[in-house]
Amino acid sequence: MEKFSMNTNIFMGKNSLDRLLEWKNKSIMLISDPYISKSGMLNVITDRLKQGDNSIHLFDQIVPDPPIETIVEGMSLMRNCRPEMVIAVGGGSAIDAAKAIKYFAEKGLDFTDVPLIAIPTTSGTGSEVTSFSVITDAGKNVKYPLVDDEMLPSEAILDPSLVLTVPAAVTADTGMDVLTHAIEAYVSLNANDISDAMAEKAVRLVFSYLEEAHKNGQNLVAREKMHIASCMAGIAFNQTSLGLNHGIAHICGAKFHIPHGRINSILLPAVIEYNADLKGYNDRDYSMAAQKYAELAKILGLPASNPRTGVRSLISAITKLQNSLGMPVSLQACGVEAKTLSELKAEISKAALNDACTKTNPRQPTEEEVQQILEKIY
Known part of the structure; x- marks a missing residue:
């Protein structure tokens, strides 16, 4: 039930x-x-x-x-x-x-x-x-x-x-936070048809209006649509909880003093790739997460002839959006030193596994896998 x-x-x-x-x-x-x-x-x-x-x-x-x-x-x-x-x-x-x-x-x-x-x-x-x-x-x-x-x-x-006067950098960070909320709610183990509808609409609104809200903050229509997208994504994840992206972001953002939406954005492509768990090209046993990511790609009008293509298209679209917003896409770009990451990655990985959000992630990670994600985003 x-x-x-x-x-x-x-x-x-x-x-x-x-x-x-x-x-x-x-x-x-x-x-x-x-x-x-x-x-x-x-x-x-x-x-x-x-x-x-x-x-x-x-x-x-x-x-x-x-x-x-x-x-x-x-x-x-x-x-x-x-x-x-x-x-x-x-x-x-x-x-x-x-x-x-x-x-x-x-x-x-x-x-x-x-x-x-x-x-x-x-x-x-x-x-x-x-x-x-x-x-x-x-x-x-x-x-x-x-x-x-x-x-x-x-x-x-x-x-x-x-929200008309929110600075462009904050608009980018918070907008990518909305996207992360919606996508994590969509593939959560607790997702259902109603939460999916909220998440899907939020994703469409982000891709339709975030870039304009960032470029022209006085565009009332874009601002209103992003405000609604944020609310809809919140409704979705309040029902489903979130996932590993936030599980890592909570501790990683605190340790490295990176704004929450920004660290979520940096993690998002790597976590999608991890959750999709795409194996060799001859493997057609796609995970639930991979199929749902591909469904989002279809909704956005991206190439998605099969789950593998859809996952790649979605990651590519997210990366393109990040670039259009001028966002950092790595820990290094946020000023994190390799030595600091090396010293803290074990602690961050343990904390991420214990975070309540990670429990509803579609794929349950090990400490080693979380560390691999941290190394990937460096």
Whole structure:
């Protein structure tokens, strides 16, 4: 028996921020980061909230890869201000931090059923519709994925006006994160027809609109389509979990201080090749993953007369997209030294195998195979 549930109400499209005008006389904890706070972007949020005579308690100390200490600090403010709802505004870090703050506050500080509204300002993590949160132990350089349905936001507001000024490099990183989410969800051991439909559409949107969003950030149509793609990929992987790509990326990104979407992008062609497990040309016993990768190639209009051709076409298309976005395609291009990789690859491989995402990968790797992938992407 399979289950598909969708517990987050989604408001999307032009002027979707007007949803904020519907709340009156609420005590609201607003969670964001210093950049968004100082840039004035929060004004479009607070101006609407103030029209309803809501009281706002701002916590804008979120940093990339939010550390445990920040979560504790946010819980302290939540305990003091006793909000009736929490609104997270920002990228994946802000939304993940808000999830963790609310979750642990409800577990340990006698809060119950405080709604969380997620307003993403990047198109990448899909965190606004997932029960995942990633927090960091800065001392150990380790990221901890948390998974609990209680962390699902009550609402997500996808207003494309909030992503028009996202820098090109961030657009590329987050866009490739969307693609990785969709592809990993598609070949996950837990995939089903409904998650496949979400993942397929997300992949098509990425290949249709990411390059334009990167080249012309003010293109509202491209921005809106990437925002929706991110959300759809999030819905897909929230049902299916992810795979080895993220299993490696969580630890690898933390150790080498590479942005999450960027390390996912670097890993993606190598992980697809590993999962497809293509053997000799006379072998026609194709893996499930190889067949599904080939199906994606067909959907994208790429050559896919057989699974082998389809897998190669998909990898080639991803590489072409990376090049068009000017993205690094190796650890070396990100400044990682060969000696550093050699010293850390055993530790990274062990951590990747223990990552929750790896459990739903279509092919179960060994430590040696993970190390081979790391060497391949160097």
